[in-house]
Amino acid sequence: MNAATPTSLPFALVPVALADRSYDILIGSGLIAWQASWAGLPAASTAVIVSNTTVAPLHAARVREALQSHYRRVLCVELPDGEVHKDWQTLNLIFDHLLANACDRKTVLVALGGGVIGDMTGFAAACYMRGVPFVQVPTTLLAQVDSSVGGKTAVNHPLGKNMIGAFYQPVRVICDLDTLDTLPPRELAAGLAEVIKYGPIADGGFLDWIEVNLDALLARDKAALAHAVRRSCEIKAEVVGGDERESGRRAILNFGHTFGHAIEAGMGYGAWLHGEAVGCGMVMAADLSARLGLMPAAFVSRLRHICERAGLPVRAPRLDATHNVERYLELMQVDKKAEDGQIRFVVIDAMGSARMQAAPEALVRQVIEAACA
Amino acid sequence: MNAATPTSLPFALVPVALADRSYDILIGSGLIAWQASWAGLPAASTAVIVSNTTVAPLHAARVREALQSHYRRVLCVELPDGEVHKDWQTLNLIFDHLLANACDRKTVLVALGGGVIGDMTGFAAACYMRGVPFVQVPTTLLAQVDSSVGGKTAVNHPLGKNMIGAFYQPVRVICDLDTLDTLPPRELAAGLAEVIKYGPIADGGFLDWIEVNLDALLARDKAALAHAVRRSCEIKAEVVGGDERESGRRAILNFGHTFGHAIEAGMGYGAWLHGEAVGCGMVMAADLSARLGLMPAAFVSRLRHICERAGLPVRAPRLDATHNVERYLELMQVDKKAEDGQIRFVVIDAMGSARMQAAPEALVRQVIEAACA
Numbered sequence: 001m002n003a004a005t006p007t008s009l010p011f012a013l014v015p016v017a018l019a020d021r022s023y024d025i026l027i028g029s030g031l032i033a034w035q036a037s038w039a040g041l042p043a044a045s046t047a048v049i050v051s052n053t054t055v056a057p058l059h060a061a062r063v064r065e066a067l068q069s070h071y072r073r074v075l076c077v078e079l080p081d082g083e084v085h086k087d088w089q090t091l092n093l094i095f096d097h098l099l100a101n102a103c104d105r106k107t108v109l110v111a112l113g114g115g116v117i118g119d120m121t122g123f124a125a126a127c128y129m130r131g132v133p134f135v136q137v138p139t140t141l142l143a144q145v146d147s148s149v150g151g152k153t154a155v156n157h158p159l160g161k162n163m164i165g166a167f168y169q170p171v172r173v174i175c176d177l178d179t180l181d182t183l184p185p186r187e188l189a190a191g192l193a194e195v196i197k198y199g200p201i202a203d204g205g206f207l208d209w210i211e212v213n214l215d216a217l218l219a220r221d222k223a224a225l226a227h228a229v230r231r232s233c234e235i236k237a238e239v240v241g242g243d244e245r246e247s248g249r250r251a252i253l254n255f256g257h258t259f260g261h262a263i264e265a266g267m268g269y270g271a272w273l274h275g276e277a278v279g280c281g282m283v284m285a286a287d288l289s290a291r292l293g294l295m296p297a298a299f300v301s302r303l304r305h306i307c308e309r310a311g312l313p314v315r316a317p318r319l320d321a322t323h324n325v326e327r328y329l330e331l332m333q334v335d336k337k338a339e340d341g342q343i344r345f346v347v348i349d350a351m352g353s354a355r356m357q358a359a360p361e362a363l364v365r366q367v368i369e370a371a372c373a
Numbered sequence: 374m375n376a377a378t379p380t381s382l383p384f385a386l387v388p389v390a391l392a393d394r395s396y397d398i399l400i401g402s403g404l405i406a407w408q409a410s411w412a413g414l415p416a417a418s419t420a421v422i423v424s425n426t427t428v429a430p431l432h433a434a435r436v437r438e439a440l441q442s443h444y445r446r447v448l449c450v451e452l453p454d455g456e457v458h459k460d461w462q463t464l465n466l467i468f469d470h471l472l473a474n475a476c477d478r479k480t481v482l483v484a485l486g487g488g489v490i491g492d493m494t495g496f497a498a499a500c501y502m503r504g505v506p507f508v509q510v511p512t513t514l515l516a517q518v519d520s521s522v523g524g525k526t527a528v529n530h531p532l533g534k535n536m537i538g539a540f541y542q543p544v545r546v547i548c549d550l551d552t553l554d555t556l557p558p559r560e561l562a563a564g565l566a567e568v569i570k571y572g573p574i575a576d577g578g579f580l581d582w583i584e585v586n587l588d589a590l591l592a593r594d595k596a597a598l599a600h601a602v603r604r605s606c607e608i609k610a611e612v613v614g615g616d617e618r619e620s621g622r623r624a625i626l627n628f629g630h631t632f633g634h635a636i637e638a639g640m641g642y643g644a645w646l647h648g649e650a651v652g653c654g655m656v657m658a659a660d661l662s663a664r665l666g667l668m669p670a671a672f673v674s675r676l677r678h679i680c681e682r683a684g685l686p687v688r689a690p691r692l693d694a695t696h697n698v699e700r701y702l703e704l705m706q707v708d709k710k711a712e713d714g715q716i717r718f719v720v721i722d723a724m725g726s727a728r729m730q731a732a733p734e735a736l737v738r739q740v741i742e743a744a745c746a
């Protein structure tokens with residue numbers, strides 16, 4: 001494999017059309033070392049790589065080398081690793097570093113890591129001096145297919161996940177598939193949850209493709225991964241392009257997330273990976289769709305089976321010994337999608353088609369009880 | 374005076390044109406109690422007044438009463454008063470309150486107070502669930518003529534003022550001139566600094582008007598205040614409308630602010646009022662304009678005299694016993710307007726006309742030495 005010629009390997013470019021905030025997603029092998037990946041970024045004297053103590057040792061040196069051709073000064077901040085550190089205190093380490101090094105308002109931030117690093121770096125970029133440009137270099141499958149695209153940035157608050165954040169778009173996303181080689185199996189599965197999600201909500205044919213190619217994806221076959229990342233990004237880009245600030249259709253991307261956030265919050269952030277919670281939450285949301293009479297029971301079994309094959313948990317955890325259902329309902333109330341006190345869910349109303357809908361509490365209780373059984 | 378009929382008193386409406394982020398500034402007496410001031414705001418179940426322990430006792434009850442006609446639930450958060458509290462810890466009190474009360478993403482925040490409250494509430498609105506609408510009800514002259522208009526929101530960082538923030542527009546600004554009746558004289562003067570600023574940078578005739586009407590303004594004559602606030606907002610709205618994110622011309626609004634920020638930071642935030650620092654900084658920036666050969670010395674004397682009459686300090690403080698000039702230069706380096714290590718200043722190149730320009734360090738040193746003498 002020659003890292004200098006990624007075009008000889010699976011390579012794709014997905015444009016995200018958002019007027020003056022448009023950008024490209026590059027997908028392929030060897031992209032970090034490929035100079036063209038970094039061409040045409042905003043001019044500045046300084047670029048700052050933001051990574052964590054797990055990812056930086058694996059990839060930061062090559063990113064630094066690539067950036068040094070374009071920026072006079074390349075700095076690196078290493079944050080502690082993990083969802084438990086996705087908070088204001090850790091975010092402030094970025095600000096401290098930028099200010100201590102007199103970084104100006106043209107400074108380019110480069111997020112090198114998974115979803116936590118991308119969300120925090122993006123939010124730091126949104127807020128530092130009221131906005132500096134940033135590049136996403138996602139190193140997990142979940143970040144490549146979901147969190148690095150679309151401009152949602154945030155940190156957690158003790159009372160809720162991603163409660164403090166901004167819509168702020170990167171200037172480029174560089175998905176180097178080689179970074180997935182070192183990804184722990186559990187994180188690969190978590191990423192597959194978001195890949196699988198795009199099928200039911202937007203493209204039934206893609207779900208068929210996933211069913212056929214799931215073993216290749218689990219074996220990290222580059223051609224299969226390239227297709228999965230590209231198709232996921234295409235769907236996400238199309239949805240986000242029509243509804244950047246999630247006033248309408250974009251919400252369908254949260255399929256499985258209302259239940260999933262309750263699991264994440266109830267177990268304590270970081271106990272379940274986000275993608276694991278979403279995988280389980282998707283099966284629950286599919287079950288709700290069936291109980292609402294929108295989809296056949298066979299759809300729920302099929303989705304559960306695909307998630308199981310991907311290595312995802314499909315049984316929901318108990319969040320409270322005596323008041324489990326109430327605990328779920330309580331946690332879902334403070335979820336961002338709760339408006340005027342009514343919980344709305346993303347449901348599937350036909351294969352490849354999703355919509356937002358409020359559900360009777362009795363049905364939601366049945367879903368939780370069945371999933372935790 | 375009948376608060377229910379503000380149209381019988383000085384009243385003006387200034388539109389701010391920013392595409393889908395456009396809004397109106399209402400200026401007049403009795404506006405808080407006037408129901409029409411609050412008509413047509415975004416629908417929601419909850420409005421949250423954010424104020425401080427000084428302003429809330431004076432005005433929060435009337436704001437609450439007005440809001441109760443439009444929102445089922447009206448909450449109030451009282452923050453500690455002062456620039457020293459313009460930090461993340463205080464901002465987080467707003468988030469804590471919103472989350473503890475299960476406020477959703479439609480919740481409308483209402484900033485009731487001066488520039489600190491407006492900046493923090495605006496930033497909280499920008500970040501809470503990635504953005505909720507907010508209304509500015511500025512209760513200081515400085516906030517009415519400057520900080521409540523244009524969408525700059527921020528908190529301070531120990532290493533720099535307003536370093537963490539966002540461009541985020543309010544949905545309405547309600548400038549009730551009656552709130553200025555209780556304003557301490559020092560804060561009135563601080564507000565006049567920003568009013569005076571608009572003359573040299575954009576409208577020589579307005580500076581003439583200020584010179585003639587300064588005594589009426591100091592006596593809080595409502596007609597004079599209405600004109601001063603309206604003309605200031607018109608100029609700011611025009612400048613901001615052409616350059617929302619300060620990539621170009623908007624920077625002229627920072628006339629006096631580079632020196633001013635050094636004074637504020639060097640003295641410790643809160644020791645000098647922002648407007649006082651800007652007043653002194655304007656005289657220094659005028660002096661720099663003269664030393665660059667752009668303006669006659671008479672302009673500097675005239676501006677200094679107007680600032681003195683307004684009750685503003687025109688002698689700069691010493692920031693260091695032995696290395697005073699170096700301390701100023703050091704503090705100005707980390708100012709947001711420093712790009713690529715070069716300090717650029719807003720200078721006046723003709724009455725009513727400003728531009729950005731880098732200045733030789735030797736001249737800047739002369740300005741600091743003269744101002745501190």
